[in-house]
Amino acid sequence: xxxxxxxxxxxxxxxxxxxxxxxxxxxxxxxxxxxxxxxxxxxxxxxxxxxxxxxxxxxxxxxxxxxxxxxxxxxxxxxxxxxxxxxxxxxxxxxxxxxxxxxxxxxxxxxxxxxxxxxxxxxxxxxxxxxxxxxxxxxxxxxxxxxxxxxxxxxxxxxxxxxxxxxxxxxxxxxxxxxxxxxxxxxxxxxxxxxxxxxxxxxxxxxxxxxxxxxxxxxxxxxxxxxxxxxxxxxxxxxxxxxxxxxxxxxxxxxxxxxxxxxxxxxxxxxxxxxxxxxxxxxxxxxxxxxxxxxxxxxxxxxxxxxxxxxxxxxxxxxxxxxxxxxxxxxxxxxxxxxxxxxxxxxxxxxxxxxxxxxxxxxxxxxxxxxxxxxxxxxxxxxxxxxxxxxxxxxxxxxxxxxxxxxxxxxxxxxxxxxxxxxxxxxxxxxxxxxxxxxxxxxxxxxxxxxxxxxxxxxxxxxx
Amino acid sequence: xxxxxxxxxxxxxxxxxxxxxxxxxxxxxxxxxxxxxxxxxxxxxxxxxxxxxxxxxxxxxxxxxxxxxxxxxxxxxxxxxxxxxxxxxxxxxxxxxxxxxxxxxxxxxxxxxxxxxxxxxxxxxxxxxxxxxxxxxxxxxxxxxxxxxxxxxxxxxxxxxxxxxxxxxxxxxxxxxxxxxxxxxxxxxxxxxxxxxxxxxxxxxxxxxxxxxxxxxxxxxxxxxxxxxxxxxxxxxxxxxxxxxxxxxxxxxxxxxxxxxxxxxxxxxxxxxxxxxxx
Ligand SMILES: Cc1cc2nc3c(=O)[nH]c(=O)nc-3n(C[C@H](O)[C@H](O)[C@H](O)COP(=O)(O)OP(=O)(O)OC[C@H]3O[C@@H](n4cnc5c(N)ncnc54)[C@H](O)[C@@H]3O)c2cc1C
Ligand code: FES
Numbered sequence: 001x002x003x004x005x006x007x008x009x010x011x012x013x014x015x016x017x018x019x020x021x022x023x024x025x026x027x028x029x030x031x032x033x034x035x036x037x038x039x040x041x042x043x044x045x046x047x048x049x050x051x052x053x054x055x056x057x058x059x060x061x062x063x064x065x066x067x068x069x070x071x072x073x074x075x076x077x078x079x080x081x082x083x084x085x086x087x088x089x090x091x092x093x094x095x096x097x098x099x100x101x102x103x104x105x106x107x108x109x110x111x112x113x114x115x116x117x118x119x120x121x122x123x124x125x126x127x128x129x130x131x132x133x134x135x136x137x138x139x140x141x142x143x144x145x146x147x148x149x150x151x152x153x154x155x156x157x158x159x160x161x162x163x164x165x166x167x168x169x170x171x172x173x174x175x176x177x178x179x180x181x182x183x184x185x186x187x188x189x190x191x192x193x194x195x196x197x198x199x200x201x202x203x204x205x206x207x208x209x210x211x212x213x214x215x216x217x218x219x220x221x222x223x224x225x226x227x228x229x230x231x232x233x234x235x236x237x238x239x240x241x242x243x244x245x246x247x248x249x250x251x252x253x254x255x256x257x258x259x260x261x262x263x264x265x266x267x268x269x270x271x272x273x274x275x276x277x278x279x280x281x282x283x284x285x286x287x288x289x290x291x292x293x294x295x296x297x298x299x300x301x302x303x304x305x306x307x308x309x310x311x312x313x314x315x316x317x318x319x320x321x322x323x324x325x326x327x328x329x330x331x332x333x334x335x336x337x338x339x340x341x342x343x344x345x346x347x348x349x350x351x352x353x354x355x356x357x358x359x360x361x362x363x364x365x366x367x368x369x370x371x372x373x374x375x376x377x378x379x380x381x382x383x384x385x386x387x388x389x390x391x392x393x394x395x396x397x398x399x400x401x402x403x404x405x406x407x408x409x410x411x412x413x414x415x416x417x418x419x420x421x422x423x424x425x426x427x428x429x430x431x432x433x434x435x436x437x438x439x440x441x442x443x444x445x446x447x448x449x450x451x452x453x454x455x456x457x458x459x460x461x462x463x464x
Numbered sequence: 465x466x467x468x469x470x471x472x473x474x475x476x477x478x479x480x481x482x483x484x485x486x487x488x489x490x491x492x493x494x495x496x497x498x499x500x501x502x503x504x505x506x507x508x509x510x511x512x513x514x515x516x517x518x519x520x521x522x523x524x525x526x527x528x529x530x531x532x533x534x535x536x537x538x539x540x541x542x543x544x545x546x547x548x549x550x551x552x553x554x555x556x557x558x559x560x561x562x563x564x565x566x567x568x569x570x571x572x573x574x575x576x577x578x579x580x581x582x583x584x585x586x587x588x589x590x591x592x593x594x595x596x597x598x599x600x601x602x603x604x605x606x607x608x609x610x611x612x613x614x615x616x617x618x619x620x621x622x623x624x625x626x627x628x629x630x631x632x633x634x635x636x637x638x639x640x641x642x643x644x645x646x647x648x649x650x651x652x653x654x655x656x657x658x659x660x661x662x663x664x665x666x667x668x669x670x671x672x673x674x675x676x677x678x679x680x681x682x683x684x685x686x687x688x689x690x691x692x693x694x695x696x697x698x699x700x701x702x703x704x705x706x707x708x709x710x711x712x713x714x715x716x717x718x719x720x721x722x723x724x725x726x727x728x729x730x731x732x733x734x735x736x737x738x739x740x741x742x743x
Contacts, residue, residue, distance in 0.1 A: 171682050173501060173508075173548040210550040212682055216487050237684040241696065248691055248715055250722050257685035265507060265679070271733040274532055275507040275679075276726035350718035397683055399701070 005108025149177020151433025570651025
C-alpha cells in the first residue's frame with residue numbers, strides 16, 4: 001500500500017458565506033472521508049502519537065476500529081481515556097500533540113487524528129447510541145467541585161462513576177466554563193457542550209449554577225457542611241489589560257467581555273436576545289492566541305469591515321492553533337505582526353478613534369525560548385480603529401484563592417498543586433486546570449480533572 | 465428559579481421586590497449587590513441589595529424602570545419567578561464607629577443606602593441623612609431612613625417637598641455647621657460626582673457606590689472597570705464602593721452610556737417594555 005501524503009481535506013463553509021453566520025465552520029468528515037483518512041494510518045509499531053496525547057488515548061487502536069467500520073468500538077476506545085471527544089476533536093491543538101509525533105508527518109502530513117476523533121464522537125451523538133450510564137452503589141462520601149469548566153466537569157463525572165455524591169458549584173448561569181462563554185459557536189457548537197453536560201447530570205451529578213464560591217459559601221464552609229473533599233477548577237478567568245493610556249475609552253473590550261456577550265449572552269441575536277454588543281467598522285484585536293483569533297473572527301461576523309490581529313511577535317510565534325489562524329486568514333482577518341499599541345486615542349465624547357502603535361524586531365530568545373520582540377525607536381504610527389479587543393492573556397481569578405486560608409499560591413496567583421494528583425497544601429482540597437497551570441488547554445484541564453478524581457477517590461477511601 | 469414573594473410599588477416607576485434566595489440572604493451584607501437575569505433571552509443586570517431577611521431567606525431589591533430589563537422586571541408580579549439571581553457580590557461596606565457620618569441618597573440610590581445607614585447607626589455613629597428626589601412622589605424610604613438617622617433632611621428638585629434644590633446644597637450647610645468624619649453617597653452618577661466635588665475642599669472621606677455596566681459580576685470580563693486614582697479597578701469585585709475623590713468621573717459617566725442606542729432599540733423591538741399593558 002502506498003503512502004498518502006496529504007490529509008483528507010476537512011469540508012467547511014465557504015469563507016464568504018460563513019462570515020455572515022455563526023454556524024460551525026468545519027462541517028466534519030463524512031463516513032467515506034473518515035474511512036479514507038483512517039486508511040492513511042500505517043499502524044506503526046512505535047505508536048509515537050500516543051506520547052503526544054496528554055490523556056494517553058490509544059490512538060492507533062481507535063483508528064484501527066474505524067478502518068473496520070466499527071465506529072462504536074472506536075468511540076469506546078477513546079472514551080476509556082477522554083470524556084469529551086466531540087469537544088477535544090474540535091479544539092485540541094493536535095499539531096503540538098498527537099499529530100506532531102505521527103510517523104507520516106516526517107514525509108508528508110500527519111494523520112488527521114483530531115478529525116477522526118471528532119468524526120466518531122459526532123457519529124455517536126447523531127446515532128443516539130449513548131449508553132445509559134451505570135450509576136454505582138454510593139460510597140456515602142460527598143465531594144464539592146468548584147467551577148464547571150472542563151476540569152471541574154471531568155472530575156465530577158469520574159467521581160460520580162466511582163460512587164461518590166458530587167455537587168458542582170458554578171458562578172455563571174450555565175455550566176461549561178470557557179467552552180460556553182469563550183469559544184464561539186462557529187468553532188464549538190454549544191449544543192455539543194450541552195449534551196456532554198446533560199450526560200454528566202445523568203450520572204447523578206448535581207450542578208448548582210449561580211453559585212459564586214467565596215461569596216455564597218467559602219471552601220471552608222463547604223468542608224464544614226459535610227463535603228469530604230473539594231476540587232477547585234475555577235479557571236483563568238481574569239482578563240489582563242495592557243495598562244496603556246486610553247484603555248478605558250468606550251469601545252475597548254477585554255476578549256472575555258467581547259466573547260461572553262456574544263457567546264454566553266447571544267448578543268449576535270440582539271435584539272431578540274437583550275444583551276447588546278457594539279462593534280465598529282474597524283476592529284483591532286491585540287494578541288494572537290486562540291482567544292484573539294476567536295475575537296477577530298467574531299468581529300467580522302458582527303459586521304466589522306476590517307478586522308486586524310495586532311501582535312508583538314512574528315507569525316511563527318503566534319500561539320493559536322494552526323487551523324484557527326488559517327481560518328482567520330481565509331475569512332479576511334488582516335495580520336499586523338511585530339506591532340503593538342502604546343496608546344489609545346478617543347474622540348471628545350470618549351469613544352475609541354485609533355491607536356498609536358510601535359513596530360518591533362526580533363532579538364535574542366527569551367526565557368520562553370521565543371525570540372524577544374524589541375521595539376524599534378521612531379517607528380510609531382497611527383492606526384485608525386473604532387473598536388479594540390484586548391486578548392493578551394488571562395490570569396487566575398482570585399475569588400476562591402483569596403477566601404481559602406491554607407492554600408499556597410504561586411506569585412501570579414495560581415494554586416500550588418501536586419502534579420498528577422492535584423493535591424493542594426490544604427487537607428482535603430484538590431485543584432486542577434487553568435487555576436493551577438495558568439491559561440492552557442481544554443485537554444490539559446480535562447487530564448487534571450481525571451487525575452484529581454483518582455487522587456480524591458484514594459483520599460476518601462483512606463479517610464476515616 | 466427565584467420567586468418574588470412580595471412586590472410593592474413605591475413610586476410610579478420605582479418598585480420593590482422581595483425575592484426568595486435563602487443562600488444569598490444568609491450571606492448578604494450592606495453594600496453588596498446581586499445580578500439577575502429575568503428569562504432565557506434576558507441580559508444580566510446588577511441591582512444593589514436594599515435589605516435582606518436571613519430568617520425568611522429573602523433579598524429586597526428596589527429598582528427604577530429606566531431601560532428594557534427594569535421595565536420587564538416591573539411587569540412581574542408577586543408569585544412570578546426570576547430565572548437567575550446570583551450574589552451576594554462585591555465587597556461589603558466597611559462598617560465602623562467613625563463618629564459623625566452623613567449619608568446622602570438620591571433617587572433609587574436611597575435603597576442601597578438604607579442598609580448601610582442602618583449598619584452605621586448600629587455601630588454607634590451619629591447619623592445625619594440627606595435624601596433627595598426629583599419630586600415628592602419619587603421620594604422613597606423616607607420613614608425607614610428617618611428611623612435609622614439622628615437627623616433627616618430632604619430635598620426635591622422641584623421643591624414639592626423639603627428643600628427646593630439639590631442634596632448637595634444641604635450637604636454644604638451641614639459641613640459648614642459641624643465636623644463630619646465620613647460621608648456615604650449613593651445615587652445617580654452625576655449626583656455622586658457633585659457630592660464628591662462638594663466634599664473635597666472639606667477633606668472629609670467620601671465613599672460612593674458605583675453602578676457601571678456589568679456582565680458576570682465576578683471579575684471575569686472587565687466591563688465594570690472604573691478608574692480610581694491611577695489604577696483601573698473592577699467595580700464588581702474591588703467595589704462597588706470607592707473613594708469618591710479618586711474616581712475619574714467623566715470616564716465613569718461616559719462608560720455608563722455605552723449602550724444608550726441599543727437600549728432604545730431593544731425597547732422598540734421588545735414585547736414587554738410597555739407592551740405588557742402595565743405601562
Ligand atoms: C476564547 C478562548 C478560546 C480558547 N480556545 C481553545 C482551544 O481552541 N483549544 C484549547 O485546548 N483550549 C482553548 N482555550 C483554553 C481552554 O478553554 C481552557 O484552558 C480550559 O477551558 C480550562 O478549563 P478549566 O476547567 O480549568 O477552566 P474554565 O473553562 O475557565 O472553567 C472555570 C469555571 O469556573 C467558574 N468559576 C470561576 N470562579 C468561580 C467561583 N468563585 N465559584 C464558582 N465557579 C467559579 C467559571 O465561571 C467557569 O465556568 C481557549 C480559551 C478561551 C478563553
Ligand atoms: S462585571 Fe465582569 S468583571 Fe465586573
